[in-house]
Amino acid sequence: MVSLPIVQYEEKIIETVERNPVVVVIGETGSGKSTQLSQMIHRRGYGKIAVTQPRRVAAVSVARRVAHELGVQLGEEVGYAIRFEDRTSHNTRIKYLTDGVLLRESLANPELKEYSVIILDEAHERSLNTDILMGLMKRLVKVRSSDLKVLITSATLDGDKVSKFFADCPVLNIPGKLYPVEVLYSSERPSSYLESSLKTALDIHLHQPEGDVLIFMTGQDDIEKLVSKLEDKVRALEEGSCMDAIILPLHGSLPPELQMRVFSRPPPNCRRIIVATNIAETSLTVDGVVYVIDCGYVKQRQYNPSSGMYSLDVVQISKVQANQRAGRAGRTRPGKCYRLYPSRFYNDEFLDVTVPEIQRSSLAGSVLYLKSLDLPDIDILRFDFLDPPSSESLQDALKQLYLIDAIDENGAITSIGQKMAELPLEPSLARTLMEAKNYGCLSEALIVAAMLSVETTLLPGQRKTEKKRKHSISNLPDGSGLGDHIQLLQIYHCWDQTDFDIGWCKDNGLQVRGMLFVKDVHKQLSQIMQKISKGPLDVKANGKREEFRQNYRNLRKALCVGYANQLAERKMHHNGYRTLGFQAQVVQVHPSSVLSLDDLGKFPDYVVYHELIATPRPFMRNVCAVEMRWVIPIINKLKTLDVYKLSGSIHHVEEEPEKNLQDLPKKDVEVTSTADDRESRIQAARERFLARKDKK
DNA sequence: GAGCACTGC
Numbered sequence: 001m002v003s004l005p006i007v008q009y010e011e012k013i014i015e016t017v018e019r020n021p022v023v024v025v026i027g028e029t030g031s032g033k034s035t036q037l038s039q040m041i042h043r044r045g046y047g048k049i050a051v052t053q054p055r056r057v058a059a060v061s062v063a064r065r066v067a068h069e070l071g072v073q074l075g076e077e078v079g080y081a082i083r084f085e086d087r088t089s090h091n092t093r094i095k096y097l098t099d100g101v102l103l104r105e106s107l108a109n110p111e112l113k114e115y116s117v118i119i120l121d122e123a124h125e126r127s128l129n130t131d132i133l134m135g136l137m138k139r140l141v142k143v144r145s146s147d148l149k150v151l152i153t154s155a156t157l158d159g160d161k162v163s164k165f166f167a168d169c170p171v172l173n174i175p176g177k178l179y180p181v182e183v184l185y186s187s188e189r190p191s192s193y194l195e196s197s198l199k200t201a202l203d204i205h206l207h208q209p210e211g212d213v214l215i216f217m218t219g220q221d222d223i224e225k226l227v228s229k230l231e232d233k234v235r236a237l238e239e240g241s242c243m244d245a246i247i248l249p250l251h252g253s254l255p256p257e258l259q260m261r262v263f264s265r266p267p268p269n270c271r272r273i274i275v276a277t278n279i280a281e282t283s284l285t286v287d288g289v290v291y292v293i294d295c296g297y298v299k300q301r302q303y304n305p306s307s308g309m310y311s312l313d314v315v316q317i318s319k320v321q322a323n324q325r326a327g328r329a330g331r332t333r334p335g336k337c338y339r340l341y342p343s344r345f346y347n348d349e350f351l352d353v354t355v356p357e358i359q360r361s362s363l364a365g366s367v368l369y370l371k372s373l374d375l376p377d378i379d380i381l382r383f384d385f386l387d388p389p390s391s392e393s394l395q396d397a398l399k400q401l402y403l404i405d406a407i408d409e410n411g412a413i414t415s416i417g418q419k420m421a422e423l424p425l426e427p428s429l430a431r432t433l434m435e436a437k438n439y440g441c442l443s444e445a446l447i448v449a450a451m452l453s454v455e456t457t458l459l460p461g462q463r464k465t466e467k468k469r470k471h472s473i474s475n476l477p478d479g480s481g482l483g484d485h486i487q488l489l490q491i492y493h494c495w496d497q498t499d500f501d502i503g504w505c506k507d508n509g510l511q512v513r514g515m516l517f518v519k520d521v522h523k524q525l526s527q528i529m530q531k532i533s534k535g536p537l538d539v540k541a542n543g544k545r546e547e548f549r550q551n552y553r554n555l556r557k558a559l560c561v562g563y564a565n566q567l568a569e570r571k572m573h574h575n576g577y578r579t580l581g582f583q584a585q586v587v588q589v590h591p592s593s594v595l596s597l598d599d600l601g602k603f604p605d606y607v608v609y610h611e612l613i614a615t616p617r618p619f620m621r622n623v624c625a626v627e628m629r630w631v632i633p634i635i636n637k638l639k640t641l642d643v644y645k646l647s648g649s650i651h652h653v654e655e656e657p658e659k660n661l662q663d664l665p666k667k668d669v670e671v672t673s674t675a676d677d678r679e680s681r682i683q684a685a686r687e688r689f690l691a692r693k694d695k696k
Numbered sequence: 697g698a699g700c701a702c703t704g705c
Contacts, residue, residue, distance in 0.1 A: 055703065083705055100705040127703070219701065252702065278701055299701040312701070357703090365705095424705035453705095524705090591697035615699070 004032035006174050010040050013172060017041065021141045022150045022169040026159045028176025029327050033153055034062050034121055035069065038094045046149065047116030048092070052099040054127045055283060056082045063087075063096040083424070084520045099129035100424075103369065106136060107421065110373055117149045123162065124155035124320060125282065126356035126387075132366060135385050138166060139375065155320050157352045165386050179330040181292075185343045193295040194222055196340050198229050201273055204291050204338075205234070206242055211290025211335070212272040214280060216325055218299045218314050223249045223275045230273060243269045250276035250284070256513065262286050281324055285331070292329040292337040294322060296345070302360045304614075305396035307585055308566075310362075311614040318354040322346060356387050363389055363397040364427045364565075368406055371413040372421035380411070381647050391647075398646045399582060400565040403637060404431040411646045419532050423525065425449055428610075432562025433529060439554040442529065444489055448555070450522035451488035452610060452622065454514045476508055481596035483607065483624035485559060486552055492518065560626040563608035564634045568620060575603045577620065579612070580635065587612060590619040606631050 006013075006027065016023050027033030038049050053059040063080035072078055079088035080096040088095055097105075099120070106112055118137065123130050137150045154162050159171045190196035197215050204213055217223050230247045250262055262284070266272045274286055278298055298317045303310050317325075322339065329335030339346065358366070367380055381394055401407045406417030406427060413421075420430035429449040436445030477494060479487030495515065498504040505512045560567075568577035568587060575597075579585045589595055589603060590613075597603060606628055609620035 098704065100703095104705055125703090129704070221699090253700070281702090283702070301701070312699095314701090369705095521705095588697090590699095592699085613700095617698085619698080 003177070004036060005030075005177055006032040006036045009172070009174055013037070013040060014044055016170050016172060017149055017151065020169055021145060021148065022137070022152070022166040024159050024162050024166070024169060024171045025151055025153045025174060026156055026171060027153050027174045028156070028178065029324075030177035030331070031174040032177075033174060034058075035066050037119055037151060037153075038096075039066060039070065041117055041149075041151075042094055048114055049094045049117040049119065050102060050112075050115045051094070051096045051119040051121055052102050052130070052133065053096060054099055054122050054125050054130060056098055057283075058122075059096045059098050063094075066094060066096075084524065099127060099133055102133060103129055104424070107369070107372065110375065111140065111144060112148075113144075116147060117151070119151040119153070121153050122282075123152045124158060124353070126354060126358075128357040128361055128366065131356055131358045131386060132369070134162075134165070135383055138384055141166075155323075155353070157320050157323075162386065176327075178327055179332070179334045181326050181330040181334070182336045183326055183339060184336060185339050185346070186341055189341050189345065193217075193297070193340050194226055194229075197226060197293050197295060198233070200293050200338050200340070201230060202233055204293075205245055205271060205273070206237075208291065208336075210243065210269075210271060211333075212266075212274065212286070212288040213291045213293065214286060214289045214328055215273065215275045215293040216280065216295055217275055217277060218295070218297050219277060220251050220253060223251055223277065226275050230275070243271055245271045245273055248272060248274045250274055250280055250286075252277065252279055255511075259284070280328065281321065286328070288332060289328055290333065290335045292325055292335065294325045294337060294339050296322070296339065296341045296350075300355075300360065303362045303393075305362070305390070305393040306583060307612070307614075307618075308362075308396070308579070308581055308583070309585065309612040309614050309618060311616070316345075316350055318351045319346065320353045322350060358385065358389050359387060359393070362400075363393055364400045367394065367397040368401055368413075368417060368421050368427050371401075371407065372418055374413070395643055395647055399641060399643060401427060402641060402646055403565040403634065404428060404562060405564075406431065407646070409640070409642065409645055411648055422532055423528055424521075425453065425525070428563045428566060429453075430562075431564075432558050433525070435561040436555065436558040437529070437533065439558050441551045441554040441558060444551050444555045445558055446522055446525050446529070447489050447492045448485050448559075449525060450518045451492055452485075453521045454517045478596075479594040480552065481594075481625075482552060482556065483595045484593055484610075484622040485624040486555070487594045489555070492522075556624055556626055557630055559608055559624050560630040560634075563610075563624075564637070566609050566612075567626075567631060567634060568607050568609060568623075569631075570603055570605050570607075575601075577603075577607065580631070580638065582638075582641075585612065585618060587618040587620050589623055590621045592621070593623055595623050595625065 025033060025037065038051050041049055053062065059080045059082050063078055064074055067074040067078040070078060075087040075089055076091045078094045079092040081088055081101050082098050083101065112118065120130060120133055120137070123134065134152065141148055141150055152162055163169050163171045197217070201213055201215060215226065217226060227247050227249050234245045234247065246266060248262055250259060262274055272288065280286060296317055297314050298321065299312055300315050301310055301312050326337035329337050370380055370383060381391060398407065398411060401417065402409065404427060405414055406420055407413055416434055419434060420427060423430040423433060429452060433442065433445050433449060436442045477487060477490035479490065495504060500519065502512050505515050565581065567580040569580055570577050577587050579587060595603060604625035606626045607620070607623040608626055610622035613619055613621050
């Protein structure tokens with residue numbers, strides 16, 4: 001503890017905080033900022049301190065450590081609050097919380113009067129929530145100029161930018177406690193970073209002293225290939241010619257027990273080679289790593305507001321990320337980082353910092369949140385973000401919110417919208433719940449919303465257990481042909497009938513952790529709905545299956561209202577769809593869907609979809625059949641939409657061309673096209689589809 | 697008939 005570098009800066013830090021409402025702290029890895037800053041401030045007798053973290057585990061573990069250091073019981077003077085878990089009491093002076101929780105608190109109490117000091121930790125990661133909080137803090141220090149202190153911790157490369165954002169506030173540099181890491185560059189970019197990683201790893205294993213190797217790859221696919229190649233090569237080495245090696249994959253879709261393997265120490269005289277995704281960059285820290293191999297790429301999800309589509313692209317990492325990866329080699333002793341790219345790439349091509357999430361996501365939820373705060377001095381299109389999203393992206397959000405009745409034609413939040421903002425859900429699902437209440441199918445809608453909140457994590461370890469899964473999945477319900485939302489509802493009902501038996505999940509290939517999370521979300525949503533409607537509601541999940549069946553129709557009606565911004569119409573003579581948005585997209589039903597064909601081999605005329613994903617062909621993921629008569633009012637509403645009115649008629653789009661979009665690497669974002677372009681692309685897609693059809 | 701970086705309320 002004594003050896004933490006930050007300790008000797010205590011006087012300087014306190015002095016700066018006393019004189020300034022906002023202070024930026026550049027704290028390198030190992031500086032102790034997450035545990036010490038709050039304690040220093042606490043010692044000086046400031047009031048209650050909030051420290052945000054972007055991750056749940058971090059909030060819990062840091063709170064635990066601070067409580068231990070202060071010799072108090074966790075939940076008393078020091079506590080934490082994450083979703084589903086509040087371990088604080090009226091005694092709590094230092095509270096660690098996820099940034100999402102602080103945003104929720106700010107919804108109930110926009111001035112956050114409870115806190116005298118707010119520390120936004122890890123702000124350089126630029127999560128969507130942290131960015132919104134930074135914008136809110138900028139306003140809050142003006143409103144509460146006399147009794148609020150804000151500290152923001154950031155990375156070397158953008159400290160000045162954050163300082164500038166907060167009226168040139170002071171920046172304090174706290175060195176970290178990392179050992180030196182020697183950075184070695186390749187002379188050129190390899191044609192295959194997989195082969196290049198393989199070669200480099202073997203080279204290290206044969207010629208470098210002991211110490212574990214951490215290889216950063218982009219995804220599960222590459223990791224599995226590299227792991228198997230490494231295993232082959234290591235096995236082929238002559239016994240006794242070098243030390244042993246064990247190869248470990250590490251990525252998010254690995255079951256937890258396999259992830260844990262990287263935390264157990266290897267046997268003596270054995271080197272570990274860990275092949276990981278970005279999960280090892282910030283989320284998981286592997287001890288014993290001395291050598292890092294960095295391919296220079298990362299897989300990133302991006303939203304394109306002009307098409308309403310998400311894509312998952314392999315993009316170049318930023319300098320901040322490259323440095324973070326290199327730092328993983330210097331935690332226990334001096335290390336080496338092998339960058340599989342030349343230094344001029346790092347210097348000239350890499351962005352300084354990662355493109356913030358706010359510029360890569362659909363903003364419907366965030367805009368609704370900000371509108372619901374009802375801050376008199378805030379105009380949504382002019383909201384002061386550290387890095388503003390494009391006006392195109394904000395307008396996309398406004399249009400979506402208008403279609404689902406969250407804002408009116410003038411862009412003002414409606415009473416429905418106000419209630420929607422209370423729900424920790426994306427706006428479409430929040431709207432579905434509001435409507436389901438009217439149609440008497442709230443209990444069903446709550447389940448669908450909860451299931452979709454964790455949907456991606458439900459089906460585990462696909463590829464390897466494929467055979468097993470195909471066998472077992474046949475035991476699961478099929479959505480009665482009506483689509484994936486209904487299937488998710490049915491799956492939950494089946495689980496309910498087993499009294500939430502964990503064994504049943506395992507038998508059916510459902511991820512246990514995911515399903516338990518669904519249960520928690522379901523409980524939370526039910527409580528909030530009860531609070532919103534100010535009265536008892538029938539939200540019970542159990543009941544007879546026959547009753548549920550009758551309710552599918554009402555549920556689909558509610559989904560149609562909730563997903564008014566995510567509707568698609570089948571094209572006349574085949575099973576392709578055209579989205580009914582502002583910019584029609586030609587899309588297909590994702591092959592994983594359980595939506596069934598009718599006797600003539602056709603899909604339903606109209607569907608709602610949960611998400612459009614370009615992979616690289618455009619698909620609708622999670623679809624549900626709806627009826628034309630429910631769709632017509634929405635089409636009429638679409639016709640009356642006036643985007644200038646929505647965004648407050650004073651501002652015009654042309655003022656700010658898509659500056660921020662153009663800042664992104666070119667190949668990753670389809671720059672908005674002209675109408676002609678779009679037509680020809682649709683035509684091309686049509687032809688491709690017909691050509692495929694002919695082949696059959 | 698195809699494919700899943702990582703978080704979070």
